[in-house]
Amino acid sequence: MTGLHIATIVILVFVVVMFLGPIIFVGLLYFRNRRQKQHSLLRGRYWFIGILRYIIEKVGPEFRFYITDQDNEGSPISRVKFISIVKASKYLKTLISFGGKRDFDAPGIYIRNYMFPKMDSELRVDNSISIQTQRYVIQKEAIFFRYEKVEKVDVRPWYLEEDDRVTVGPEREYPWRLKGVVGMSAMSYGALGRNAITALSKGIGMAGGSWMNTGEGSISDYHLSGGCDIIFQIGPGLYGVRDKNGNLDWDMLKQRAGRPEVKAIELKLAQGAKIRGGHVEGVKVTPEIAAIRGVEPWKNIDSPNRFHQFADVPGLFDFVRKIQDETGLPVGVKLVVGSGEALDELCAEYKKRGDGPDFITVDGGEGGSGATFKEMADSLGLPVYPAIIIAHNALRKAGVRDRVKLIASGKLHLPDEIAVALALGADLVNIARGFMIATGCIMTERCHSNECPVGVATTDRELERALFVDEKKYRVLNYIITLRAALFSLCAACGIESPVKFERRHLVFKDQFHGVKNIEKLYPYSG
DSSP states (O other), X not given: OOHHXXXXXXXXXXXXXXXXHHHHHHHHHHHHHHHOSSOHHHHXXXXXXXXXXXXXXXXXXXXXXXXXXXXXXXXXXOHHHHHHHHHHHHHSOOOOSXXXXXXXXXXXXXEXXXXXXXXXXXXXXXXXXXXXXXXXXXXXXXXXXXXXXXXXXXXXXXXXXXXXXXXXXXXXXXXXEESOSEEEOOOOBTTBOHHHHHHHHHHHHHHOSOEEEOOTTOOOHHHHTTOOEEEEEEOTTOTTSBOTTSOBOHHHHHHHHTSTTEEEEEEESOOTTOTTOOEEOGGGOOHHHHHHHTSOTTSOEEOOSSOTTXXXXXXXXXXXXXXXXXXOSOEEEEEOOOSTTTTHHHHHHHHHHSOOOSEEEEEOTTOOSSOOOHHHHTTSSOOHHHHHHHHHHHHHHTTOGGGSEEEEESSOOSHHHHHHHHHHTOSEEEESHHHHXXXXXXXXXXXXXXXXXXXXXXXXXXXXXXXXXXXXXXXXXXXXXXXXXXXXXXXXXXXXXXXXXXXXXXXXXXXXXXXXXXXXXXXXXXX
């Protein structure tokens, strides 16, 4: 057989496959769908519409995000916010062109600028050291390709000056002193994969002056890998500090709290998106994660909705005090504010005893980065801004505000959102989704399924490979640095020297009729 004959046969086979292949495939789909009994649309005459519907459902979030949604639309994070985080973490930039995309006709909070802003030399900032990082530089950008190079650069850390640093638990044996006001919110190993936790720990550790919260899944070697400050969170399930019967093991708690990286302990009473208790699908509970948490592998983890050690505020205070005494560390509580009177009982108990939790983490009802229950995500608990106001005023009214630090959490990803939270009354700010995006999250909304395609919210070893730690750790570092630098820029514009100087007088509210009111007058301080 000559070469010409072989080439002719190959072409004929190719043509047959190209034309008959799709016909055969469609035929198989037709007969398969006609025989199944689960989906009515697929069994009927319009079975092909059922297939198209399924495809659209699968790619719907990505389709809307990249094509149909406007820049300021989309939940839980709009495109403009997502891109802002990516640019900050990848390119170390927050610059935009041609103006903002905010709807300036809609009601909202604005930061009040000052006629005579502060100069850089007047800011109370510690930039005495430099930190080496890496960023991407775009060399050429075309329709289908982007040519980039990696560039090593030195950046300033933008630490708070010594006198402005935040001290949590000054009366404890081991008080925690902070050089920055922004850290990572609670995200467990199990909810996120080992590579994601490692990249976050290393990036936060390189930045210094920040922290990571372990989430209720206990401390793993991956949390410790970067040497950063850690808030050890304990949930009602007592994961990582429980004995075989599910009771608190005090010796184990002291062992975990004795790590030099652990600076504080947080009791999770509630979380924005998980007021009913945390949930992890069994497919994500590997033997390693099960051993860390003290549970059985490959089985769903559903946390109780409260601690069985106490059922009222006095019991909570007794429990907090014992942990403070046993560990010497600051101990705080995480909760969701549900009404204006939510903290009155807690504040009254604090005033009565003269001591209590060293900090309160107020999680907005819009918070939560992983799996949750739909019936609670949208309606249970107040958003973070009114929650901060209520918490701050309640603590002031009780006369204990100076002894209790307030940490705010709930979709606070960008510098201006953080500045507003600080001005309303927060001392510190937690971020979850922003850090996930910095490590590569593309918001496919599959956090609960263990099928995260970019290796962030998965414990599948093959999928985790997509996340390269030694690249993503720099993105985490860059995200923190840009947040701090931008916060100081906003301070300068407001005529103040440091982010810890933000107050309600620096905010105004514009209503739908373009009337403007000062936030301090709209929501006056109590006490």
